[in-house]
Amino acid sequence: MKLPRMGLGCMNLSHAYGIPPSPEEGLAVLRGALDAGVTHLDTATLYGGGRNEELVGRALKGRRDEVVLASKGGMAIVDGVKVIDGRPSALRQHVDASLERLGVDHIDLYYLHRWDKKVPIGESVGALASLVDAGKIGAIGLSEVSVARLREAQDIAPIAAVQNEYSLWSRNPELGMLSATREAGIALVAFSPLARGFLSDSVGDPSGLAEKDIRRAMPRFSSDNWPANEALLPAWRALAAEAGCTPAQLALAWLLSRGEHVVPIPGTTSIAHVREDFAALSLPVDGALLARAGQLIDTHTVSGPRYAPGPAAEVDAETFEDAA
Numbered sequence: 001m002k003l004p005r006m007g008l009g010c011m012n013l014s015h016a017y018g019i020p021p022s023p024e025e026g027l028a029v030l031r032g033a034l035d036a037g038v039t040h041l042d043t044a045t046l047y048g049g050g051r052n053e054e055l056v057g058r059a060l061k062g063r064r065d066e067v068v069l070a071s072k073g074g075m076a077i078v079d080g081v082k083v084i085d086g087r088p089s090a091l092r093q094h095v096d097a098s099l100e101r102l103g104v105d106h107i108d109l110y111y112l113h114r115w116d117k118k119v120p121i122g123e124s125v126g127a128l129a130s131l132v133d134a135g136k137i138g139a140i141g142l143s144e145v146s147v148a149r150l151r152e153a154q155d156i157a158p159i160a161a162v163q164n165e166y167s168l169w170s171r172n173p174e175l176g177m178l179s180a181t182r183e184a185g186i187a188l189v190a191f192s193p194l195a196r197g198f199l200s201d202s203v204g205d206p207s208g209l210a211e212k213d214i215r216r217a218m219p220r221f222s223s224d225n226w227p228a229n230e231a232l233l234p235a236w237r238a239l240a241a242e243a244g245c246t247p248a249q250l251a252l253a254w255l256l257s258r259g260e261h262v263v264p265i266p267g268t269t270s271i272a273h274v275r276e277d278f279a280a281l282s283l284p285v286d287g288a289l290l291a292r293a294g295q296l297i298d299t300h301t302v303s304g305p306r307y308a309p310g311p312a313a314e315v316d317a318e319t320f321e322d323a324a
Helices: 021-034 049-062 086-100 123-133 147-154 177-184 226-230 232-244 248-256 270-284 287-296
Strands: 039-043 068-074 073-078 080-085 107-112 137-143 161-163 187-191 260-264
Touching: 021 049, 021 270, 039 049, 049 068, 049 073, 049 086, 068 073, 068 086, 080 287, 086 123, 107 123, 107 161, 123 137, 123 147, 123 248, 137 147, 147 177, 147 187, 161 177, 161 232, 232 248, 232 287, 248 260, 248 270
Parallel strands: 039 068, 068 107, 107 137, 137 161, 161 187, 187 260
Antiparallel strands: 073 080
8 A cells, every 4th residue: 555655643642742632622633634634644542542543533524535544453551551462352352443433444554553472473464464354454564563573474464564663863764674664665654753752842851741751761851861862952953944944844854865665654732733744745955964964863872772671672673772
């Protein structure tokens, strides 16, 4: 399947970054995004314990045919706890529940949100392939996987997309996934393309983040690493000003330059930021300036790993720590 060049990540509207907007405010953002021409929405079973899918479903009433709709399963909130479960029976239940919450008869792209390391990935992908045959999902995606896992999955069924974190400050796809997806004709969907607000220069002081904001537990926002990362921002702001755009737009322009198959999905709770982000699609930025952006913020200049040890153990994507 061919994905639009950029999508809207919907997680922020229900999940993860402190207190989300009200359902009415979230609905206004989604409807405004559709009115602005956004044609790819990305949600998941996990987000808000299903509330995000319900919100997206409300926004799509009467407009389903306007978008490529993506969701994810294999990771859910169960009795208030996040559970990774890639068993075929669980995936079938997740897809059926997603369809009901979204109020649709099919989901265009459905990801295995995390590889359940207790279940061979072939079993999980085989279950999703049967759901393609049943017409419940249109195509299969994988999230936070390695090249090795992608190849195992491809032996079972066609894979349309891999959704891994990718931005100037998270270069893990450059350890093999960027080239592997390009060579196979698979979309590389880049989540957190604005580095969880760092590249849009919107974080401020991490100590002021809401109590349940997931960034509080992320090493790059810790008191040990944040001062070094914050020190990169003045030069980053200056580079964006030189490019004649906002910091967020420069970050997205850099990602778009990494390949025609790279699809950023920035998330926001502001329709103004939706318009700002999607304007990057038509932003002319000099290649030499993009190269300077890539040198200013990269693996060697950013302080701290992506995740703390617990969350890091849940993902399968290549790491620079393992490559060292």
